[in-house]
Amino acid sequence: MEPKTEKTRRKPRADSIRNRELLLEAATQIFSTGGPQASLEAVARQAGVGIGTLYRHFPTREALFEAVYRHEVDQLTDLAERLAKDIEPVEALRRWLHANVRLVATKKGMIEGLQLVAHGSSELKAYSFERLTAAIALLLERGVASGELRSDISPEDLLRTLVGIFYSQGAAEWQPTALRLVDVFVDGLRRR
């Protein structure tokens, strides 16, 4: 018999895990098109599960959004690693920054995104800040090591600049501008 103080736990059910993933996928999709206030019932429909299931996995809209956000941060981290492996330093950095723009864009106006982050748990903020900083550091250091990039810019500076570029943009057509600014910035990072 197991000790009473520690409740015996079954292994989590396979369908539960699968549904959680389906929901996360669906949410990313729905939020991309409909913005952060899109219908949760639409998310459930898209995932092919009942609305109750959605609420069991993510009791609030924020919980769902947070999970989606975490997921995307993780993807960016992975991307950085892949780029660092396969692509030459400067181009790798450039592509990764572009991916940021795109990701934020799909989340339909990262103002909402960032706002949710700001309102959310500071644990989440810390998590993403740390992971993104690490990803940038990875890409940056390669360029510095190869002598192609200047060495006096910290990953934190770059991250903040990125956020600044997003924020400073007004409305609708911000994406091309942001991409251009990113390119200019990367050019500026080049060693003369």
Place this chain on the structure above:
Amino acid sequence: MEPKTEKTRRKPRADSIRNRELLLEAATQIFSTGGPQASLEAVARQAGVGIGTLYRHFPTREALFEAVYRHEVDQLTDLAERLAKDIEPVEALRRWLHANVRLVATKKGMIEGLQLVAHGSSELKAYSFERLTAAIALLLERGVASGELRSDISPEDLLRTLVGIFYSQGAAEWQPTALRLVDVFVDGLRRR
């Protein structure tokens, strides 16, 4: 007989005008507490009119928000004039900037506010930019004339700085920080 080409128009009905004002007042109140996505039916209730009346006056949520925003910009303009009349230059500027913080704060997180402005008609943007710039110019020039303020800061710079201060703030407790930053900035504007 009036010319046929220009439709003869009656004077607008008194109740219509009154209801419009009641709605605007109610909306300011409701949006302050509930944020920009607050219920429009609540606005109508608060104003003591039917929901249909609200929609006749403001066909969309955005139209209502825009009207509220315009109204508030006008109020700020008036305040600037009053302060310029009654209060000594530096203090007048300080108070006016504080009023900006408060106004934006009541609109529940000016992120939403600014966002709506950004998405809205650029006519509205131009309107508010112009009026606010004019208000700042009024207050600034007095201080420069009296020799208390430095003369190398333009109204536009100040407005942008203000927006920057708002933007740079994270979540919940941004208001005290913003007020403090404004004070620091005003101090910095003082002639040494």
Place this chain on the structure above:
DNA sequence: TTGATAAACGGAGGCACCCTCCGTATATAG
């Protein structure tokens, strides 16, 4: 294998909000 049962599922139900439409009321003009 085969129950027993903890765990997860789906969706009906109750409520709020959105927006439209139209019969009713009334301020204005003649």
Place this chain on the structure above:
DNA sequence: CTATATACGGAGGGTGCCTCCGTTTATCAA
């Protein structure tokens, strides 16, 4: 005072939110 242009209110049909609970199913012990 009447006619009517104008404005009013709110019912109605649709959607989304979230809870609750009867039903289904994956896991585990025998």
